[in-house]
Amino acid sequence: MELTLNIDNGLYETLEKYAKSNHLDIQGLIINELQKFVPDQSIKFFAHPSAIIDQNCTIGCGTKIWHFSHIMVGAFIGENCNLGQNVFVASNVQLGNNVKVQNNVSIYSGVICEDDVFLGPSMVFTNVTNPRSHVNRRNDYKQTIIKQGASIGANATILCGTTIGKYSFVGAGAVVTKDVPAYALVTGVPAKQIGWMSENGQRLNFDNMGFATCSETNDVYKLISDIEIQKVN
Numbered sequence: 001m002e003l004t005l006n007i008d009n010g011l012y013e014t015l016e017k018y019a020k021s022n023h024l025d026i027q028g029l030i031i032n033e034l035q036k037f038v039p040d041q042s043i044k045f046f047a048h049p050s051a052i053i054d055q056n057c058t059i060g061c062g063t064k065i066w067h068f069s070h071i072m073v074g075a076f077i078g079e080n081c082n083l084g085q086n087v088f089v090a091s092n093v094q095l096g097n098n099v100k101v102q103n104n105v106s107i108y109s110g111v112i113c114e115d116d117v118f119l120g121p122s123m124v125f126t127n128v129t130n131p132r133s134h135v136n137r138r139n140d141y142k143q144t145i146i147k148q149g150a151s152i153g154a155n156a157t158i159l160c161g162t163t164i165g166k167y168s169f170v171g172a173g174a175v176v177t178k179d180v181p182a183y184a185l186v187t188g189v190p191a192k193q194i195g196w197m198s199e200n201g202q203r204l205n206f207d208n209m210g211f212a213t214c215s216e217t218n219d220v221y222k223l224i225s226d227i228e229i230q231k232v233n
């Protein structure tokens with residue numbers, strides 16, 4: 001059974017003061033302290049007292065949900081995710097493991113984020129292409145898939161029905177109107193591909209033979225075509 005962990009404000013403040021005065025990590029401290037009060041170790045995730053977690057959602061072990069965030073009924077959130085301040089997760093949204101959501105992001109029904117996805121601050125999802133206030137389009141939500149390891153920069157907008165490829169990178173402020181290939185770096189309005197990014201988030205510069213090396217990990221990538229690269233090792 002998944003539990004909602006809401007910490008009483010007084011206890012939170014006491015722990016916060018203690019953590020600060022001892023230079024401790026408040027998140028780790030809270031989880032450690034609270035586990036002392038729950039002998040069956042059933043606490044699986046942390047939610048700040050100001051967060052609202054609806055019934056019947058699934059939240060994985062080690063996930064942290066910060067101030068003023070709202071998780072709606074039926075949402076599925078994996079393990080070790082971090083949802084910042086003022087994050088909204090709608091019904092039936094699926095987030096994989098280790099998904100990082102920065103402040104002020106609303107994740108609407110129809111969105112699926114696979115493992116290791118990064119959603120930058122104030123980025124915007126959509127789920128209806130042609131909304132009209134007086135027309136009910138609840139049955140017309142389009143699916144948007146953010147594949148494993150992809151990053152979306154601050155303030156970017158993702159039009160619904162698109163797939164953001166594995167380990168691709170959407171630059172800050174971009175408006176994505178089409179599918180983004182795996183490992184592609186796209187920027188601008190509308191977003192256009194300006195290069196390739198490694199899994200570690202480094203720009204890839206391909207040589208004449210069509211190979212590029214990540215400057216951080218030394219992983220090698222091969223250019224297959226204008227729209228496809230593959231990691232070689």
Ligand SMILES: CC(C)(COP(=O)(O)OP(=O)(O)OC[C@H]1O[C@@H](n2cnc3c(N)ncnc32)[C@H](O)[C@@H]1OP(=O)(O)O)[C@@H](O)C(=O)NCCC(=O)NCCS
Binds near residue numbers: 170203
């Ligand atoms: C896209 C990005 C990764 C590119 O970084 P980079 O490889 O260091 O690129 P550079 O700064 O060398 O810029 C290369 C070119 O792209 C342009 N560019 C860079 N980022 C851009 C963006 N988001 N939108 C439009 N153009 C952009 C630059 O102006 C430059 O153009 P020029 O060659 O005509 O001068 C980075 O700019 C970005 O947007 N990062 C996202 C940051 C973010 O949102 N973080 C969230 C967590 S806080």
